[in-house]
Amino acid sequence: MDHQRIAILAHEKFPDRAKTALGVMRYGDQEVAAVLDRETAGTRVHDHLVESDAATIDDAPITASFAEALEAKAETEAGAGDGGADDHDIDALLVGIAPIGGGLDDSWRADIRAAIEAGCDVVAGLHYFLNEDEEFATLAAEHGVELIDVRDPHEGLGVAEGRAGDVDADVICTVGTDCSVGKMTATMEIVAAARDRGIDAAAIPTGQTGILIEGWGNPIDRVISDFTAGAVEEMILEKGDEHDLLVVEGQGSIVHPAYSAVTCGILHGSMPDALVLCHAAGREAIHGYESFELPPIPEYVDLYEGLSAPVADADVIAGALNTKDVADDATARSAVDELAADLAAPVSDPVRFGAGPIVEAIEAEVLEE
Numbered sequence: 001m002d003h004q005r006i007a008i009l010a011h012e013k014f015p016d017r018a019k020t021a022l023g024v025m026r027y028g029d030q031e032v033a034a035v036l037d038r039e040t041a042g043t044r045v046h047d048h049l050v051e052s053d054a055a056t057i058d059d060a061p062i063t064a065s066f067a068e069a070l071e072a073k074a075e076t077e078a079g080a081g082d083g084g085a086d087d088h089d090i091d092a093l094l095v096g097i098a099p100i101g102g103g104l105d106d107s108w109r110a111d112i113r114a115a116i117e118a119g120c121d122v123v124a125g126l127h128y129f130l131n132e133d134e135e136f137a138t139l140a141a142e143h144g145v146e147l148i149d150v151r152d153p154h155e156g157l158g159v160a161e162g163r164a165g166d167v168d169a170d171v172i173c174t175v176g177t178d179c180s181v182g183k184m185t186a187t188m189e190i191v192a193a194a195r196d197r198g199i200d201a202a203a204i205p206t207g208q209t210g211i212l213i214e215g216w217g218n219p220i221d222r223v224i225s226d227f228t229a230g231a232v233e234e235m236i237l238e239k240g241d242e243h244d245l246l247v248v249e250g251q252g253s254i255v256h257p258a259y260s261a262v263t264c265g266i267l268h269g270s271m272p273d274a275l276v277l278c279h280a281a282g283r284e285a286i287h288g289y290e291s292f293e294l295p296p297i298p299e300y301v302d303l304y305e306g307l308s309a310p311v312a313d314a315d316v317i318a319g320a321l322n323t324k325d326v327a328d329d330a331t332a333r334s335a336v337d338e339l340a341a342d343l344a345a346p347v348s349d350p351v352r353f354g355a356g357p358i359v360e361a362i363e364a365e366v367l368e369e
Contacts, residue, residue, distance in 0.1 A: 125208025167240025
C-alpha cells in the first residue's frame, strides 16, 4: 500500500491475534489513525504492547467502530498539518485480522459499510473476497471507492520450471517450527539489517501482510497447489538479478497438519541457498491444533534440509526466536542461547535484540562463498 492514512479493523483480536495489523503498523509506511477493537476501545495501542514493540510501532487510539475512528482523527494528526486532508481524513480501512480459514465475520460488516460510505477504500487479506460480496461491491461503486482483495492471485501463474537457482542473487528462506512464530517479521528485520550493513537486499512477500507492506507479491496460500512453487519462482526471477540478497517470507511449517503444502511449495519454488529457522519461545504445540506437539528442534533441521536437498543444498545457518511473550531480557537471552545450542548456529530475536547475528551468519555462510 502507498502512504495513506488508515484505520485498522482488529475486533477482539488486538494485539495478540492481529498479526496483519501489527505487521503493517511496524513495517508499513501508512499512518494509522485508529485501531478498531470493541474489547479494548477507549485505550491506546501502546497500552497493549511490550516495550520492544512500542519502540517500533506508533501509538494510536483504539475505538469501538469506524465512526468513532473518524471522530478520533484529531488525536493522530500531530505533525501532519492541516493542508490537503480529505473530508473524511482516513483514506482506507484495513482488515487487520487473518483468521483461520480467512472468512469474513458478519460483525465486521457495519464498519466496512461505514468506511465505504465515508469514501474510504477497504483493503483485506481474507480468502473471502470483498469484490465478490454483492452488498459491498454495489456500495463501493456508488461511492467511487476501491475494494482491494490482497489474497486474489493474478492471472497467468503456472508450474515452476526449476529456474530460481539461476538468478544472480543469493536466496535465503525463513522457515518455521509452526505458523505464527514470526517468519514475516524475521524476513523484514533481516532485510533491514542487511541493508544497514550495505547489502543490497529485498524481501520476497508470500503472504497478505508482507504484500501489504511491500506493495507487491503473490499470496501463496491462495494459489492453485500445482502453481505454488511457480508463483514463488516468478518472484525470484523478477527480483533475482536486481539485488544481491533475496529473503523469502516463509509460511506455515513443514509439520503443520493444515499448512505444510504451502511450506513445501515456497521451499521448492525458491530453491534457497540457506535457511533461517523461526520459532516462538515457549511454544510446545501447534497453534490452533494443540493435540499436535512440536518435534524437537534438531528434527526440524533434518526435515527442512532434507526437503531442500533435491532442489537446493540449503542448510539451516541461523535461527530467529520470537520472545514477545517473555517478560524480561535476561530470560529472553537464555531462550535465545538455548535455541542456538539446539541449532548449533547463531540465533537472535530480531525485534528485541536485532537481526545482526543472523545477517552475520548469512554473510559468512552464503555471501562470502
